[in-house]
Amino acid sequence: MVETRGGRRFALFFVAAAFVVLLASHWLTPVDNVATTAAAPFTSLISGIAQDVGDTLSGVFQAGELRRENAALRQRYASLLKIVISLKARAHDNALYKTMLRFADSSPHLDLLPARVIWTDPTGIGNDIVIDKGAQDGLRDQMTVLDPNGWFVGTIEQVRQNNAVVTLLENPSLSVGAYDLTTGAGGMGALVEGRYDALPQLRYVLTRDTLHVNDLVVTSGQLNLYPRNILLGQVVSVHRVPYQIWQDADIKPAADIAHLEVVQVVRNWNPAAAAQPPSGH
Amino acid sequence: MNTRSLSPSIITALWLLPCLAILQAGLVTHLEVAGALANIVLLVVVDWGILRGLDEGVIWAFIGGLLLDIFSGYPLGTSTVALVVVAALISMGETTFMRTHALLPPVTVFLATLLYYAVVVFILVSTHQSVNLATVFRQVAIPAALLNGAANIVVYPLTHRLEQRIYPVPRASW
Numbered sequence: 001m002v003e004t005r006g007g008r009r010f011a012l013f014f015v016a017a018a019f020v021v022l023l024a025s026h027w028l029t030p031v032d033n034v035a036t037t038a039a040a041p042f043t044s045l046i047s048g049i050a051q052d053v054g055d056t057l058s059g060v061f062q063a064g065e066l067r068r069e070n071a072a073l074r075q076r077y078a079s080l081l082k083i084v085i086s087l088k089a090r091a092h093d094n095a096l097y098k099t100m101l102r103f104a105d106s107s108p109h110l111d112l113l114p115a116r117v118i119w120t121d122p123t124g125i126g127n128d129i130v131i132d133k134g135a136q137d138g139l140r141d142q143m144t145v146l147d148p149n150g151w152f153v154g155t156i157e158q159v160r161q162n163n164a165v166v167t168l169l170e171n172p173s174l175s176v177g178a179y180d181l182t183t184g185a186g187g188m189g190a191l192v193e194g195r196y197d198a199l200p201q202l203r204y205v206l207t208r209d210t211l212h213v214n215d216l217v218v219t220s221g222q223l224n225l226y227p228r229n230i231l232l233g234q235v236v237s238v239h240r241v242p243y244q245i246w247q248d249a250d251i252k253p254a255a256d257i258a259h260l261e262v263v264q265v266v267r268n269w270n271p272a273a274a275a276q277p278p279s280g281h
Numbered sequence: 282m283n284t285r286s287l288s289p290s291i292i293t294a295l296w297l298l299p300c301l302a303i304l305q306a307g308l309v310t311h312l313e314v315a316g317a318l319a320n321i322v323l324l325v326v327v328d329w330g331i332l333r334g335l336d337e338g339v340i341w342a343f344i345g346g347l348l349l350d351i352f353s354g355y356p357l358g359t360s361t362v363a364l365v366v367v368a369a370l371i372s373m374g375e376t377t378f379m380r381t382h383a384l385l386p387p388v389t390v391f392l393a394t395l396l397y398y399a400v401v402v403f404i405l406v407s408t409h410q411s412v413n414l415a416t417v418f419r420q421v422a423i424p425a426a427l428l429n430g431a432a433n434i435v436v437y438p439l440t441h442r443l444e445q446r447i448y449p450v451p452r453a454s455w
Contacts, residue, residue, distance in 0.1 A: 011339040011369050018343055018365040021350075022358025022404065035351045039303055043352070046307025 096148045096262045103150035103264070110227065111268035112146070113137060117260050118163065127171035127194060129154075131263060134162040144226045144266040147255035151231045152176065152219060153263055166263070169232065169253050170194040177222025178202055178232050185209035188222050192232050192251055199236065202249040211238045211249045227269050289447045290329075290337045294344045297443075301325060302348035317424030319432050320394065322349055326364055327393045328433065328440035330372035331386060342368030355401065356408060363400035367393045386437040391430035398422035 021028065059066065097114070104112050115137075119130035133139055143156045145166045154174060158165040167174050171194045179186035180202075190205045202217055215235045221228030233251040240247040305321045326345040330338025346361030353360060371393055398417065405412045 008335065011335045011372075014339040014343045015362075015365050015369060018346060018358060018361040020358075021347065022356070022362050025357035025359075028357045032351055032357045039299075039306070039351065042303045043306045046304055050308050 093262075099148040100150075100262070100264055103146075103148070107150060109268075110266050112264040113139070113267050115164075115263050115265055117263060120260070127168045127196075128157070129166045129168065129260060129263075130163050131166055131265070132163055133265060134160045134164050136161055138267055139164050139265055142225070144230070144269055146230065146264045146266065147257075147260060148262055148264065149255070150264070151254040152226070152233075153255045153257060153260065155226070156265065164265075168194070168257055169200055169255070170257060172196055176226060176232060177220040178217050179220045180205070180209075180211055180235070181216040181218045181229075182212065183210045183215065185211050186217075186220065188220055190220070191222075192217065199250040199252055200233065202235070202251050203246065205247050205249070207240055207242065207244060207247045209247070211235060211240070211247060213238060215249075217249075217251050227266060290333065291340060293443070293447055294329075294341045298322060298325070298341065298345045298348055302345070302352055306352040314428055315424065317428040318421075319428045320349075320397075320425060321432075321436070323364065323367075323394060323397055324390060324429055324433055324436045325440055326368055327371055327390050328386065328437050329444070330368040331389060331437075332441060332444045333372075335369065335372040338368040338372035339365055355405070359401055359404045362404060363397045366400050367397045370396065387430040387433045390433040390437075391426045394426035394429045395422055398425070 025032075100112070100114055104110070113133060115131035115133040117129050118132045121128060131145075139156055139159050141156055141159055145153045145155060147153050152169060154166045154168040154171070156164050157167040169176065169192070173194070175191045175193050177188065178190055178192040179188075186202065186205045186209065190202055192200050192202050194200045202211070205211060213235050217232045217235060219226045219228055219230040219232060231254045233253040235249045236252045237250045238247065239249065301321050322345045326338070326341045329341045342364040343361060346364035347357075349360035349364065350357045371389060398421065402412055402414060402417055
């Protein structure tokens with residue numbers, strides 16, 4: 001094609017116009033700003049769509065690599081999770097052992113053996129637990145079992161070679177001699193007895209004695225069966241009928257029996273040497 | 282020059298080039314291949330110049346250049362002058378000759394891109410902007426020229442099809 005003279009003049013006009021725009025750029029800046037502002041939403045929209053499409057396409061094309069990376073990350077996550085679980089378990093155990101250590105320091109007369117709870121009755125009916133220490137660790141029937149804080153949990157009922165069954169305070173077959181630490185009510189005659197469907201009860205307290213809600217109830221050492229002054233629980237309600245001889249009180253166990261993980265067995269309290277009540281009782 | 286015959290071309294330029302400029306501005310990070318950026322507006326303007334000659338090539342270059350200036354950080358008029366100069370030089374070649382070999386349009390675009398960047402750099406240097414010539418050509422211009430040349434293998438047939446749609450009767454080349 002051979003351009004005409006008019007065509008070349010026309011082109012020359014636009015070349016000149018372009019130079020005019022360049023020379024006048026300083027004065028045309030507001031126009032530039034307005035145009036850029038007006039176009040910004042469209043540019044942003046295109047960019048957003050392109051980003052989504054690009055991400056999708058890269059996901060399709062890099063599927064194999066992403067799968068491998070994902071598998072590697074999952075593996076890494078699993079191993080890190082193991083470490084985290086192990087560290088958390090150690091921290092948890094450390095806290096428990098610290099609590100136990102504090103109690104052991106404050107009760108130097110007691111030979112305490114830590115034991116881990118390895119079974120609890122999931123139905124909650126049995127009121128027993130199994131611990132991971134047994135005859136080979138020097139455990140015997142009727143030994144006292146405490147929680148990490150040193151609060152009464154129950155007593156050993158059945159000892160096997162490497163584990164033992166603990167009857168809990170809530171079990172109706174367990175009676176523990178107890179008294180009200182605040183008022184002394186109960187003396188050496190009262191008992192805390194477990195119940196299936198309710199809180200353990202402090203029984204055989206003379207009606208003339210005083211029991212208050214929130215009083216602390218501890219072991220009395222009655223008949224030498226359990227060490228004296230181990231915390232059993234706190235009075236939550238008192239049942240007193242004036243014309244009856246005895247009054248009762250519901251006790252909320254101090255130990256969190258439902259969530260026991262570690263317990264302490266008192267090994268140097270010899271229940272085999274328990275005193276016998278006088279004949280006729 | 283027949284002003285009436287230009288009107289379909291101008292109308293097309295007025296809707297197509299803004300769309301392409303916005304597309305390019307929005308896709309700028311996605312059009313990058315190995316550090317090189319394709320310039321769609323430059324491609325279409327050069328191709329239109331090849332296909333339609335000096336008159337229309339320069340008009341498209343003027344509109345396209347203004348749009349590139351709006352979306353770029355250059356002083357207004359930089360891309361306009363560069364693109365108009367490139368389009369004028371390219372369009373003065375024989376369009377018939379350009380159509381004789383499939384490789385000529387990509388090669389033309391390759392050279393046009395280098396020329397475009399040369400003019401841009403010249404203007405920037407003239408306006409006392411700090412420009413490292415070696416870096417611009419090694420890292421920007423040459424990669425962009427190669428990418429534009431490759432992209433033109435696809436863009437040129439599309440532009441040719443657009444021309445045939447706007448101008449069903451082929452343009453006389455004598």
